[in-house]
Amino acid sequence: MKKILYLHQKDLRIHDNAALAYATQHDFIPVYIFSEQHTCSSHQNTLITHAVHALKETYAANDVELITQTGSVREIVTALCEKHSITEICTQERADNQKLLSLLRAIRPIQTFITHTLHETYPPHKHPFSAWLQTIREKPLKPVPVPASFRQELESRSTMLQHTQKQQLQYPEIYSEQEALSHLRTYLETKKINGYKQTRNELEAAGSYLSIPLSQGLLSVRKIYADIRAYEQQNKPNEGTKHLLYELYWREYAHQTYTHRKEIHPNKPVRTIMPQLNHPLLCAIQQELEQTGYITNRARQILANALAKKYAYEWDKIEHYFAQHLIDYDRAINAFNTAYQAGILDPRDRIFNLDKQQEQYDPEHTYIHKWMMQKE
Numbered sequence: 001m002k003k004i005l006y007l008h009q010k011d012l013r014i015h016d017n018a019a020l021a022y023a024t025q026h027d028f029i030p031v032y033i034f035s036e037q038h039t040c041s042s043h044q045n046t047l048i049t050h051a052v053h054a055l056k057e058t059y060a061a062n063d064v065e066l067i068t069q070t071g072s073v074r075e076i077v078t079a080l081c082e083k084h085s086i087t088e089i090c091t092q093e094r095a096d097n098q099k100l101l102s103l104l105r106a107i108r109p110i111q112t113f114i115t116h117t118l119h120e121t122y123p124p125h126k127h128p129f130s131a132w133l134q135t136i137r138e139k140p141l142k143p144v145p146v147p148a149s150f151r152q153e154l155e156s157r158s159t160m161l162q163h164t165q166k167q168q169l170q171y172p173e174i175y176s177e178q179e180a181l182s183h184l185r186t187y188l189e190t191k192k193i194n195g196y197k198q199t200r201n202e203l204e205a206a207g208s209y210l211s212i213p214l215s216q217g218l219l220s221v222r223k224i225y226a227d228i229r230a231y232e233q234q235n236k237p238n239e240g241t242k243h244l245l246y247e248l249y250w251r252e253y254a255h256q257t258y259t260h261r262k263e264i265h266p267n268k269p270v271r272t273i274m275p276q277l278n279h280p281l282l283c284a285i286q287q288e289l290e291q292t293g294y295i296t297n298r299a300r301q302i303l304a305n306a307l308a309k310k311y312a313y314e315w316d317k318i319e320h321y322f323a324q325h326l327i328d329y330d331r332a333i334n335a336f337n338t339a340y341q342a343g344i345l346d347p348r349d350r351i352f353n354l355d356k357q358q359e360q361y362d363p364e365h366t367y368i369h370k371w372m373m374q375k376e
């Protein structure tokens with residue numbers, strides 16, 4: 001019989017988890033390794049810490065220990081493989097973790113699973129998005145069932161984690177798999193999704209906040225897709241459901257583009273030091289991002305566009321800036337969108353007029369006042 005080490009990465013969940021389904025067919029130990037280098041934002045760090053803690057509890061309720069350690073992946077995995085006579089490592093595969101996979105491959109044979117996107121493979125990459133979307137013929141993969149031994153636990157759990165954030169956050173604290181499932185359920189049951197198209201472009205309270213659990217795999221994108229489709233069957237499709245599904249495909253496209261990332265390359269040589277922002281709308285957005293770790297898509301577009309176009313700040317430095325602050329930072333999605341705003345992927349190479357954006361999205365200056373007040 002195989003003895004498996006299942007290394008959790010950005011798949012901090014039990015539901016729709018093909019890697020876990022595979023591991024549970026064998027004798028296995030689940031493991032999560034916290035990075036010792038502080039590479040992520042403090043907000044993302046909070047999310048990861050809570051999510052891993054919740055996952056540990058779920059495993060414990062099923063008499064399985066999730067081994068958590070901090071340090072070098074190579075050293076920890078090598079030691080665990082020796083200690084537990086591991087014959088194979090199973091883990092998640094993403095475009096942005098290829099180095100890690102090579103490292104693991106040098107320790108033991110590995111089995112990888114693509115579990116963070118709707119499809120496992122795609123037709124050849126194409127620009128623009130609309131042309132690429134038309135090439136997709138297959139339906140997304142269906143979520144895999146929760147391994148039998150875990151099912152009851154996930155469904156019966158209703159306790160939420162006690163969060164310690166003192167600050168008033170602008171987004172829901174979706175820090176565990178249970179909270180993520182409950183958030184999705186509520187979003188559909190209250191029919192909030194129906195109004196998605198009207199709000200998605202706003203400067204505040206715009207979207208579903210699904211990016212938070214998606215970023216660390218607390219929620220499966222295939223489950224989101226399947227649940228929205230089921231909702232459409234019961235309630236008829238509407239503009240809200242249609243547009244949210246469309247955005248999920250933008251997410252896929254971002255991941256696809258990142259996989260073929262030789263197409264994303266910087267163009268003009270530009271400024272390398274973060275500029276001092278001098279427009280009230282930009283200052284307010286910067287304030288919200290740095291204080292809370294979340295800003296809407298509209299705010300992200302405005303900020304990235306201005307940093308690239310108005311201040312000529314290097315686009316990969318903009319990405320790094322977002323990485324330092326966003327709670328839902330996802331390298332592929334961020335690189336794609338930042339490159340897009342910098343004009344590298346957008347043939348229109350648009351420059352936002354900040355006064356017009358302010359007039360359109362914050363006509364009463366309520367957003368600006370709110371965040372500039374916080375600064376003082």
Ligand SMILES: Cc1cc2nc3c(=O)[nH]c(=O)nc-3n(C[C@H](O)[C@H](O)[C@H](O)COP(=O)(O)OP(=O)(O)OC[C@H]3O[C@@H](n4cnc5c(N)ncnc54)[C@H](O)[C@@H]3O)c2cc1C
Nearest residue numbers: 207208209210211247250251297300301304329330334337
């Ligand atoms: C400069 C810039 C940087 C960004 N960085 C990130 C990032 O690091 N992580 C991240 O998850 N998203 C990023 N986005 C995409 C988007 O802004 C966020 O996904 C969205 O604001 C998250 O809020 P929501 O879940 O309420 O979105 P909703 O509007 O409810 O959208 C639902 C889901 O669709 C997907 N989606 C929506 N818009 C986009 C988009 N433009 N590109 C790809 N997928 C999308 C996301 O998975 C999102 O959760 C970035 C966008 C820009 C312009």
